[in-house]
Amino acid sequence: MPGMPQLQTSADLRVHNQARLLRAVHDADEPLTRAGAARLLGIGRNTAAALVGELQAAELLHEIPAEAAGRGRPTSLLLPHPHGPVAFAADIREDTWTLAQLELGGELTTLDSGEHDRTPAVFGTLRAATRRHATGRLACLGIAIAGPIRDQRHLHISHLGWDDVDLRAHLSGDWPPTVVDNDARLAGLAEARRGALRSTGTALHFHIDFDIGGTLLLGGDAQRGAHNVAGEFGHMPLTGSDLRCMCGVRGCWSLDVGTNALLRRFGKEPGYGAGRQLGQEILARAEDGDAEAGRAVDDNAAALGRGLGALANALDPEAITLSGLGVDLIRLRRDLIEQSCAEGLMAFRRADPPRILAATVGEIGPLRGAAEIAFDTILQPEWIRARI
Amino acid sequence: MPGMPQLQTSADLRVHNQARLLRAVHDADEPLTRAGAARLLGIGRNTAAALVGELQAAELLHEIPAEAAGRGRPTSLLLPHPHGPVAFAADIREDTWTLAQLELGGELTTLDSGEHDRTPAVFGTLRAATRRHATGRLACLGIAIAGPIRDQRHLHISHLGWDDVDLRAHLSGDWPPTVVDNDARLAGLAEARRGALRSTGTALHFHIDFDIGGTLLLGGDAQRGAHNVAGEFGHMPLTGSDLRCMCGVRGCWSLDVGTNALLRRFGKEPGYGAGRQLGQEILARAEDGDAEAGRAVDDNAAALGRGLGALANALDPEAITLSGLGVDLIRLRRDLIEQSCAEGLMAFRRADPPRILAATVGEIGPLRGAAEIAFDTILQPEWIRARI
DNA sequence: ATGATTTTGTACGCGCCAAGAACTTAACAG
C-alpha cells in the first residue's frame, strides 16, 4: 500500500541505510558526528563505520577529526566530500533569474544572476550560466518557475503571456539532469524542510504576491496532484467576489487578496511592472496611518483570513505560513487575519485554530525549495547505489 | 523525512517481505497462487516458500492445492487461515448500527445490526454485540461514525446533538483494539482501496447526504490532517450562499448541495428524520418531470459542479467519486455537473478535467473503509512479528 | 603526574536473509 519501499534483499539494506545516513547529514542543522549519527539512526558504531567508509570511498562523505567534546575518545565530523556531488538551484522570476549551488548539508552559494526579457529565451540564458559554472561534480539542477507546470511540461504564466510554453523543448539538449517546479510550491517545501514548518505533519503555505499560490505539505513533502498543478488555492471562490479572474473563472480568492486587490482598490489595473512598487507604497501609506490605504489593507487581511479559515476546515493544517505580502499582512494586521480566520472556522475548531506564521526562509524560498528537490534526487537509494 | 520505514536489520527484512506478501493477498481480486505471488513481489520461489511456510505456521495463511492450470507442476492457493486473525468493522449511522467481520482477502460478512436511540448508548450496544460475536480470532475493530472525531477523541455530530462526546470514555473498558474514523473519509478510503479510485494517485471522494463530507486520497490513503478533522469540504464558502450554517460559519457549500438544500427549496427545515424520505420524493418527482423539483435538482447539481471545479483547482485530482445523493445527481444531471465544474476550472485545466464518477463500493462504503483501517493494523510488520 | 572514567573506534564471530544453481516433481501435449 502507501509507499512500500522497493527493498527486499540484504544488499538493498546497505544502500537504504546509507541513504538514511546521508539524509540525516543533509537535514542536520549542524555537522553531525559519526557517533552522533549512529545514535540518531539507531545503528551500531561498527555499522556506522562501515557505512561511512563506503560513502567516503564513493566521495559522498568526508570525515575530519572532531574536536573533543567532554570526556571520551573524540569522534569525527561528517562533512560533504570536496569532490562530492553538488546540485544547482535556479529561480526564474518575473524579470530576473538566479543560479546557486549547494552540496550536502544544504548551504547555498549564489553563482550567478541576471535580468531577462520576459520571454522563454531566459532558458537559454540559464543554460549558458549553468554550463559556465558546471563541473564534473554537478549532479542535478532544480528550477523554480513562477507558474503552474502541467505534467512537468506545459508551463503557463499568464502575466508574462506564456501560454502553454513547452518546457520539455526548452529543457532538452545540453542540460544536466533537471527537475522543475512551481515557485509557490517550492517556497512551501523550503518552509517545511528548513523553515517554520519543520516537523509539521500537515501544513499549508501561501505565497502572496500579485495573487496567491500555495501548497499542501504532508510529512515534509509538497503535494503535486495528478498533473503537477495542485496548489492553486487562489483560484477558489472563497470570498464572494463577483469579478472575472485572469484564470478564466469568476470570483477567485486572489481577486480579494494580494497586490492586485490592493491596486484595484485604487482604481489601478493589475500591472506587473510598476504595480509592485505601487503596492509597496500603499502598504507604506497604510503603515503611516493613511485611512484609505488602511482600509484597503484591512480588506486584504480580512479576505485572507476568511480564506484561510475555509481551507483549514477542509484540510485541517497544524500551521499555515505566509510569504511575500503575507509577511507584511501578518506584521500589520495579525489580529484581523486571525479574527477573520476564526469566523470562517467551524465552531468546534475555534478553540484550537491553526497557527498562522510568517515564513522564515524568506525571499529565497523558491530557490531554497529548488535546491531541496534537486538534492532529493541525489539522496535516492538508486542514485547512491550507482555511485558506489 | 517522509515515511522512512523502520527497517534496518536483515531480520526486519523477513517480516517486511511477509507484510508485503500478506498485503498482496489481501488486496488481490482473486486468490493468489504461491508462484504468482512470488512473481508479483519479485522474489524467488524458494524465498516465497520460506515466507509462506512461516506465515502458515503462524496461522496467518493457509495453503491448499491449486487446480492445475495448463502445463507445469500445479501450485497452491494462498488463503486466509481458518484460525487466522479477523477484523470487525462497524458503522454507526443516524439511527442504526451494523457490525461485520472480515478475514484476509477482505470479504465482509454481516454479523449483526440494529437501531439505536440517537444517544451515545449505542456504544454500549455495539460493545455488547462485539462481545457476543468475538472469538479468540478477533484482532481489531474498526468503527465508522457519521461525524468529525477531533484528535481521535472528541466526537461532534450536530444533528444528533452530540457536542464533544468523549470517545475515549465510551471506548474504554472491555473493547478489543479499536480504531475509529469519520464515515465520509472511510467511504473514500473504500473507493481508493476497492472501488472506482483504485490505483489513483490523487483523488477526492465526497459523500453527499444532508450535507457534504469528503476526503483527499493520496496513494490509496485518506488524509487525516493535524487533528484528524480534515475533509470538511462542505464547510467552505464555494457557492456564494449567504445563509448561516449549523457549523457556525456563513455561506457553506453544504447549504447549496445535498438533501438539506433540496428541502430548503421547498420551505422545509433541514430535518434528519422525515427529511431523508422527503428528499427522495423530490428526486423522484424531478425524475418524473416535475418542473419545480427539477429546478431544485438543477441547482443542487450546478452548485455541486461549481464546488468540484474550485476544489480541483486547489488539489488537482485525477478523479472524483461521489456517493449518497451524489450517485443520483450523476445519474440525473451528469452534464450539468460537468459543465458547472468546467466553469469553475481554471482555463488551462478544462482540456483535461478530473473524471467525475459514481462510487462503486456503494452504500457500505463506510463499513468497508472501517474494515480497511481495522485490517491495516493487522498488516503491520510489528503486528506480524509479534505473531510469529 | 597518574590512574579511573567515559566515549568512541575496531575486530571478529553469529544469526539471519535472499539469491542462484541444480535437481526433483507434477502436470500437459503429441
Place this chain on the structure above:
DNA sequence: CTGTTAAGTTCTTGGCGCGTACAAAATCAT
C-alpha cells in the same frame, strides 16, 4: 510413452547488521 513446461526443494553463497570484547583517546579526580 516421451518431451516440455512450470513449480517445488535443497543446498551453497555472499551480504548485512548486531553483540561482544578489546583497544584508543580524551577528561576528571586525586
